Amino acid sequence: MRLGLIIVKMIKYIVKRLALSVLILFGVSIIIYGLVRIKPGLDFVQAKYYAQMQLDNTGQVALMVEKQREIYGLTSPILEGYLVWAGNILQGEWGDSFIFSVMTGEVELLVDAEGNPVLDSEGNQLTKPISSSNVLDIIASKSTISFVIALIATILQFGIAIPLGITSATKQYGVVDYSVTVLAMMGISLPSFFFGALLLRVFSIQLGWFPYAGLTDPNSNLPVLLDNIHHLVLPITVLVILSIGGLMRYTRTNMLEVLNADYIRTARAKGLSEHKVIYKHAFRNTLIPLVTILAGILPGLFGGAMITETIFSIDGIGKAAYKAVTMGDIPFVMAYNLFLSVLTVIGTLLSDLMYAVVDPRVKLTGGSK
Amino acid sequence: MKLFDNLQKKIDKKKSIQKHYISKEQIKQTAKENSRIIKELEKQNNRKNVPEEEYLTKMRDSNNVVEFDDLHAYFFTDAGIVKAVDGVSFDIPKKSIVGVVGESGCGKSVTSLALMKLMQKPQGQIFSGEIRYNAKDGKAYNISKVPREDMNKIRGKEMSMIFQEPMTSLNPVFRIGDQLDEILFLHFPGITPEEAKEKSITMLKTVGMAMPESVYSRYPHELSGGMRQRVMIAMALSCDPNLIIADEPTTALDVTIQAQILDLLRSIKNDINGSIMLITHDLGVIAEMADYVVVMYAGRIIEKGTAREIYKNPQHPYTVGLQKSIPALNLNDEKLYTIPGTVPNPINMPNYCYFRDRCNKRFGKCDGEYPATIQISPTHSVACYLAEEIAAELAKSKDGEKNAKK
DSSP states (O other): OHHHHHHHHHHHHHHHHHHHHHHHHHHHHHHHHHHHHTOSSSOHHHHHHHHHHHHOOSSHHHHHHHHHHHHTTOSSOHHHHHHHHHHHHHTTOOOBOSSOOEEEEEEEEOBOTTSOBOBOTTSOBOEEEEEEOBHHHHHHHHHHHHHHHHHHHHHHHHHHHHHHHHHHHHTTTSHHHHHHHHHHHHHHHSOHHHHHHHHIIIIIIISOOSOOSSSOOTTOOSOHHHHHHHHHHHHHHHHHHHHHHHHHHHHHHHHHHHHTSHHHHHHHHTTOOHHHIIIIIIHHHHHHHHHHHHHHTHHHHHHOOHHHHHHTTOOSHHHHHHHHHHHTOHHHHHHHHHHHHHHHHHHHHHHHHHHHHHOTTOOOOSSOO | OHHHHHHHHHHHHHHHSOOOSOOHHHHHHHHHHHHHHHHHHHHHHHOOSOOGGGTEEOOSSTTEEEEEEEEEEEEEETTEEEEEEEEEEEEEETTOEEEEEOOTTSSHHHHHHHHHTOSOTTTEEEEEEEEEEEOTTSOEEEGGGSOHHHHHHHBTTTEEEEOSOTTTSSOTTSOHHHHHHHHHHHHSTTOOHHHHHHHHHHHHHHTTOSSHHHHHTSOGGGSOHHHHHHHHHHHHHTTOOSEEEEESTTTTSOHHHHHHHHHHHHHHHHHSSSEEEEEESOHHHHHHHOSEEEEEETTEEEEEEEHHHHHHSOOSHHHHHHHHTSOOTTOOOSSOOOOSSOOOOOBSOOSSOTTGGGOSSOOGGGGSSOOOOEESSSSOEEOOTHHHHHHHHHHHHHHHHHHHHO
């Protein structure tokens, strides 16, 4: 009966938090739209066709631009424009990217002007693959590889940083602690574009151990999967080394705090071995802040690594976002930011839920009263 | 020349100003020296597979559970060596309650932590002296030499500890039952989970816990302070130890619960076969419970004796002051007596009576070095010049008796 009550409370809590999330996303959408709309000078549709409009003397392009502006709600005042845009978003119309298109995997039958199917010499019907510029399709297709990279990097990061942090804390002010701390600080301080370039220079160009761009190499005689892994070694190294430092310091701090707690002394007074004291009694308590971090990295998992992906020319969502920003692909940038904010909101919710899972003192309730 | 003289004078003046701070070099030097000593001591502590002969010893009196013999427990800090326990010697006889009293910071907790080898490492170390422990199986251990690995067999099983802060002394993420069972699994290998649960619930009943089955499956935060302290006591009792150290077990509790916990401790004393080392700053509690009393001040014992001797015939002005500071209902004093001043900082203590500056009976002799311990009776001793006369008188009367007998 108690368990049932807890579950009901939990569901109530989640529903409440989701409702709150909608409110947060509403605010975020206002900011995103507002920022793009108040951009000085030309609006984004005009900006895209600016060069063509200069050359155009038939008025065709101008007409097209006007139509597009209507689609994006740019002809109306900002409030109305926001409502049009938000309405589109809610209906699933997230807009088309200016620069990206992906193959949807479906095909379309080719027809001639009269609507008859076009046949090739053997009498088969000719088809044409359908491409899509819809930003949602692009985000979906590009985030897969980013997700794979981020997942591997995160697993490695936690797998390395947590044991290091614990060792560092248990041997505080020892040789291990100092050297780990120095390495961690170096990791935190190195910018990813510099460290990435450094690795490329040393391991790809000078030593030639790893390829320096992309995911596959047509000349490689490795199986596809191994080839992909070979390509991913350097970018994942960059991601892992740069993020270990922070997490390791965080683990160390929390572990030190826990190790000074009275209940650790109790555990020692019981006669438990030092190993059990640290890995059972202390670690279980250190886990509480760590798990909440783990849940909070959700946006990082799907959002891609903008700079690292760009440096290593990996066609993930991070590189796409970078390109979209530099080339003024406003619909994609808006959709990407909205996507990130959805992920962030879900991540926070997850981390709050995880808190209740790992810490028995935290009880989720439907409200403050 | 005159200019030079002035300059010289200035330099001399500067030199003559006494420094009231520790210079960077000094800190560096002490830190270096400390880390050297700590390393050596830790090396001793961390050794593995040490033959038992190395730390087995002989009790001076086999009726004692613990004998502290000139124990020095220091904290090696950058500011200097804190002599938290500085030459403490006393015995805990079997089946008795020994009370250790003193102000905060007098070293009474450190004494007990040294006995359990639970001092904050690496700074806190037993520097010298012996702690002899009489185990259940008749072996006598020299605790200060027992390496960390072997200490785990003694902790919890042979001696256990009840801590000051019940609110934070239980691990918040494990259920009460798990924490109670853990110690049983550890010290009784081969015990089944069912047996452990049964024993834990019995222990909870022993300490007077209402609804022990329900408490067994709860988390610490769901219990009150008094209940948690009962759990701690149950945990301390569960392996039937030879010695229970109760480190201010009632300090963090409110008065009614304090009384209950003390009642519980008293009833335990009759039930178990062991002794209790009761650490407190409340002489009232000691008066009720203890057989022997040790009064500590600034890391040293200033007076010890049976409870009766300490209460009826306190010799040291500090003990007298402590007694006067207990609120009593039958006195009509407007203000409660307090001992003026505070406990001195135990770094670089000078060689004179540490209590001298707070003492209301200070006299000429007190300017001399630290007073020697004077035996007033076989059980009662005190470190104070005031007691010299009494001791002399006692000796005289004894001589007189002897002469009379002749």
